[in-house]
Amino acid sequence: MAQNRNSNQLVVPQATAALDQMKFEVAQELGIAIPQDGYYGNMATRDAGSLGGFITRRLVQIAEQSLAGGTQ
Structure with a gap:
């Protein structure tokens, strides 16, 4: 992929x-x-906004399940 010029930094770089x-x-x-x-x-x-919104929704869902002690 192309070089990422985003200023955001991942807390866990291995998650890329x-x-x-x-x-x-x-x-x-x-x-x-x-x-x-x-x-x-x-x-x-x-399209970019929809993609970002659905990714955020999925990440929140995964976090909620993790906090509730459930599995994905």
């Missing part, structure tokens, strides 16, 4: 692969094509 995998899974569920070259400039803002 898992987050990328989740991004691809959610995009596939939504029918959004992820650019193979890593350049998101041609992606519609609506």
Whole structure:
């Protein structure tokens, strides 16, 4: 993928692969094509927002299940 110029830093850098995998899974569920070259400039803002929203929703769901002692 292209170089990430995002100023956000992961608390657990080893989670990068898992987050990328989740991004691809959610995009596939939504029918959004992820650019193979890593350049998101041609992606519609609506698609990028939907993707981010669903990823956030899924991360919150995983955290809630973890706190409740359940499994994914």
